[in-house]
Amino acid sequence: MTPSNVDPQELAKFSDLAHRWWDADSEFKPLHMINPLRLEWIDRLATLAGKRVLDVGCGGGLLAEAMSRRAVEVLGIDLASKPLKVAMLHAMEAGADRVSYREVAAEALAAEAPASFDVVTCMEMLEHVPQPAAVVQACADLVKPGGWVFFSTINRNAQAFLYAIVGAEHLLRLLPKGTHEYDRFIRPSELAQWCRAAGLALQETRGLEYNPLTQRYRLSGNTRVNYLVACQRAA
Template sequence: MTTHATHSDAATSSNASPAELAKFAAHAHHWWDPQGPLHTLHAINPLRLGWIQKVSQGLHGKTVLDIGCGGGLLSEAMAKAGAASVTGIDLAHKSIKVAQLHAMEAGLNHLHFQTVAAEDMAQQQPASFDVVTCMEMLEHVPDPLSIVKACADLVRPGGWVFLSTINQSPKAFFQAVLAAEYIMGMVPRGTHDYGKFIQPTVLAAMCRQADLDVQEFTGLTYNPLTRRYKLTPSVDVNYFLAARKPGLAA
């Protein structure tokens, strides 16, 4: 789940839904409230970071791009994990301003944020990053393949691309929509559109179309009794994908 802003508060992009941008506009100032409407992202952020570090064999000294960074939760965590530089991009001016302020307060001079579309940045800075992440965003854009291709263009040969989204399955509809939004209130109602969920095989095909080699899948599950998330081999609902760009790392 990635927060964006209304069309008037966002950069122009053909691959941005005004409805999706408007949907999350009200949450821009709640990014760093662990008890607020975006508390789910706070809960899963350590798992996201740990998995990215494990698969990429650490972020130390690497240049990182976080697409759909929102208020900078993952971007900031990766910067603190030893990355040489981290750039977060999003189409929401308000979210970017929140991210910039929080990074400044944390004294993270190697963490930067820009309001720019992934496709535009891919044209401006091709093959510029060792690691590219795009988490909880693909199910919110009109053309996810375009984002995957931008990720592939932005990462260097031998570099890593990390993606996450929600499976288009009956179990995902129940857990991610009915239960999470309407029964348990874990995320605001209307956050997700089941029609935009992406099956793992479909996302893998997108990666292959973008000339990325899929390396690993892992799932993310929630236990309502313990109120804890954990990584799981099952990709029935939320899942992560790691892919690599062919070629030798510089």
């Protein structure tokens, strides 16, 4: 993100919780729970083995480090310095030597190193920036021709408000109150339009559902709340 495409309050929100990022029973428990689902879905479509991967908005490194166990090289980028330091420390402690981190905006990296990655991921991040379409364009610019780009975000409708904010933040307390702002949620049609404008072809869309009774997540065809999108750049 460029300086105009960053919300300081959003950075502070996640920085304040940075020390709890790798605690699977903390406020980041949902990320720990969905991480295997995200990883397998990405790997099934893009085949991470031998690939150079970029994780945009990597936070504390949950997905980036997991992908580094399969890919040849992973770079995680973020503009929140505290989570990045947590990610670096955890990678060092875990001996994850194929993942590295940088505090740099996606747009800045795209200008510096266009078409440099086989796979680009941007998960649970678009709904936290003022100009998500600019991030989509940067991701498209960063991936090599024929490469894969993956996004995940939250739909904007009454059900998403009920589940992602009222349910997840207030009733079930899966997330800290104030984690999300409804006005920043993104309809699949909007994300699809941004992807097409950036030169990305949509290949697959999946929903991410949570069952409060079993306390488990699963991928499904229901994109009414959380959803994931897989795209490819033209070869």
